Amino acid sequence: MTILNETSQDTSIPTVRSGESEATLRYYSASQWQLIWWRFRHHRTALAGGIVLIVIALAGAFAEFLTPYTGTTRNTEYLLGPPQPIRFWDTNGFSLRPFVHGVKTERDPVTLRPLPVADPETRWYIRFFTHGDSYTFFGLFRSDIHLFGTDEGFLHLFGTDDIGRDVFSRVLYAGRTSLSIGVLGVLIAFVLALIIGGIAGYFGGWIDYIIQRLTEIVRVAPVIPLYMGLAASFPREWSTEQVFFAMTLILGLVGWPTLSRRIRSQLLTLRNEDYVTAARLAGAKASRIISVHLLPAFSSYIIVDLVISFPYMILSETALSFVGLGLRPPAISWGVLLQEAQNIRAIQQAPWLFIPAAVLVIAVLAFTVLGDGLRDAADPYTVTGS
Amino acid sequence: MNTLPAQSDALLDIRDLAISFKTDEGKVRAVDGVSISVKPGQIIGVVGESGSGKSVTMQSILRILPGNAIVERGEILLRQSRNGSDAEVVDVTQINPNSKRMRSIRGGEVAMIFQEPTASFSPVYTIGNQMMEAILLHRDVNKPEARTIAIDMLARVGISNPERRIDQYPFEFSGGMRQRAMIALALSCNPSLLIADEPTTALDVTIQAQVLELMKDLQRDLGMAILFITHNLGVIAQIAEEIVVMYLGTIVEKGPTREIFHNPKHPYTVNLLKAIPKVGQSRTRLAAIEGNVPSPLERPTGCIFHTRCSQRTHGTCDVYAPKLTQIGPDHTTSCFLYE
């Protein structure tokens, strides 16, 4: 790169000689994914979104270990208890080891209901790798070690619900369910879209025409009543797992048309690129053209589409579960958590029950900014030049 | 407002203009020390390849540069004669691009036509509507008068049946007709300077010939000056009186058309003329210029052409930038061979 002579009017001043620098050479032999990454790197918000998502996904994957309780453990001593803030000091001084205040039970002066109240005189110290509820990790090995917990008393970072279940633990477990419904739904939609859109886009002609009209029929079907109708048809006696898989299937079956159209239009454009014609003229078979020229070209766009369709899946699940047609307790998902929070008492007395909503909003926003950043980076070959 | 006394008879005087672009890879110099002077009624051709900065220079006259462009130095002096009163000279670089003053210059004093006529017409309004809008904006006339002027202009550029055509939409015009309609639109406000940016590049040869003839006729009849930008040496030879040869954002040679074609001095101009096939010399081998046009990101130091020049001298051309030197009446070049 040339070093500019900012103000020099005298053109006879020698300037620094430029050659092919290390960086340009690296750029010249950079593959598609490297170029995409270099471009994506500059997108700070998208990068942050990606990190947030990784954290949420890891939290869900290792929920058993990261939470002090299982999602269904009840603490009858702390019903509808507020979050217990982690402290390093209080009126009694500083402590290197974090602690929470103990809890004592008082009676509500009006209703005489027992009411848990923080007791600033007692300290429950937080310890790491404590023994607690036992669980099986990925169905493989049993353990009862949790990342953190307390020796005496209990620890509810996000408080408890009306039957004493730990909200923090439930948010992590719910994240796992909601994300995996999203992943499976998107995967089902994607496989369908790839097959249907791929056939339409590669062959074109009347096949494309018929598939397009079918896609439109699915697209114009109103989504919410469709979801509701399908979800309402689940037999009551189905187990949580069965409902879960049925849900993902529905989300996938309703979600494919948008993706399918994108795949189709991508293929139609790519199919007519000169380099694809060149490959055909060299005698390449359809299988080679698809695998060498078409798939790599649109894979980056497809990843963007997948990321962007994620929040829709998660929101659909949440919406369905919220109106009581999706997952039902004892399954835990963000939608189930929000459904449990939907009463006046919760808003008035236990605002911490809305923490799952905040997490949901953060996750959806993270997906959206990540998708935006990926979309900008997905085509590293459009050069903006004069 | 930055007004200066009229010093010369030049209509447009670009002096030592330098423009850079801010990009992800850093600041890129697109135009570096360009000076062009246009007298009233003159046709000046600007030739250059991709990255020569010819379009950027023209955009800067109308202040329609992309958002990441910075005018680093230089002035663009435009002589405005308003309502018959004394001419005043404005420095366009000092005017706010979005000001009323600039808008009155654009399309009024200075008009521009582009390679793609579709870019200057909105598809949802009729050709007549768009022409009348421009006329009403820049000229002191009422609606029926504007319509008469528009019809007159369309007839002038050779569109048959203008009374009917004026109410048609751009898509109802063929490519050549759209190009002519764009010229009519540009000329409807009586500009004193017309900037034509590759106006015939997208056209077929027969239509290109018609458009070139039309522009010459209109220039003769209306007496406006034309800055004609192209990469096609054939087109420039046919239309321009004076030629500016640009390479990588600088002017390498400038002179009357005959001088440039029959007596080129700068190695770039000389080689460029040898590199194009001429009808009737089919068996001579073309003289290719070695290498490629460097990317603006990698502007060579010293003389910007030295990396491809067959007559470069080591230690001079790759270190120092040559100055524009007078080598004949109105003929200048920037090359150490003539310094």
Added chain:
Amino acid sequence: MTTTNHTLLEVRNLTKEFPLRKGFFNRTQGSIKAVSDVSFTINRGETLGLVGESGSGKTTIGRSLLRAIEPSSGKVLFHMDEGQTVDVTSLGMNELRTFRRNMQMIFQDPYSSLNPRMTVRDIIAEPLVVNGTSNRTEIDAQVRDIALRCKLNIEHLRRFPHAFSGGQRQRIGIARALALNPAFIVCDEAVFALDVSVQAGVINLLQDLQVELNLAYLFIAHDLSIVEHISDRVAVLYLGRLVELAATPKLFANPFHPYTEALLSAIPEADPDQPMRPVALAGEIPNPANPPSGCYFHPRCRYAEEICKTTTPEWKEYQPGHFAACHFAGELALKGVENVKEGEA
């Protein structure tokens, strides 16, 4: 049309119609004849220039010959070295795939014609890989060989196309076309998108390769000076029909068709002392979906008479090697380009 043992490619009555679809059900409502009844031959090692304005069917002809698009009717016969003749238009899909090595194409746009996700080496190697060369060292050796021939830097083979400028990319495209050692190459506006200073290098390369490898080119372009420079013979196309075909100097010095005259008069000479005097053509190019009756050119032709409106002129050889489709071919005093001598070449 006569064929000799120099003839490589013979095109007979090539026609390509595109269906015109309209309405809700996408029904076919008539068709546009992009190319109608085109016949010509190309000899071994020769360049046939094909000129015409946009929409005249140049590209369609080029792609139909290679069956990149399927011609509607007509024949394309390819005379092999061994003396046997292959009817390209009647080959089945599998036969066609193996036959393709004989005919290749160079594209107009050096940007969209190279897969940005493949290295230069892989791009040039693709035709070899596809046609069954699987030995890596053999492929590498051949790729180097072709790259050298096309004056590409061997060091750059591991780079991706985005590292290269238009001229270099076009050389890569040429190298890919040469990989299978074809006898015939369609050059579709192959130098149009290039900078003037780079264009000459690519034209020279094409000419050098032609001599070295005895290649035949169909050189499609609308820049007549370039066509005149590179072609042995030139064919002129108007609205999907050939109007004239002759040896280059003949066609430029002494055209037989009024449309050719108009085209030649519109060449902007790079010489201010040779001002252009374009023949004024009335009106615009007609809509190909609704072409005029008789001779397609008659509404714009200043020599047109009654017969031109009613009868389609026959494609005839008026002088040895000089074909035209005009009722008055050879009778009109048409102007060519002054400084081209008919006896040249």
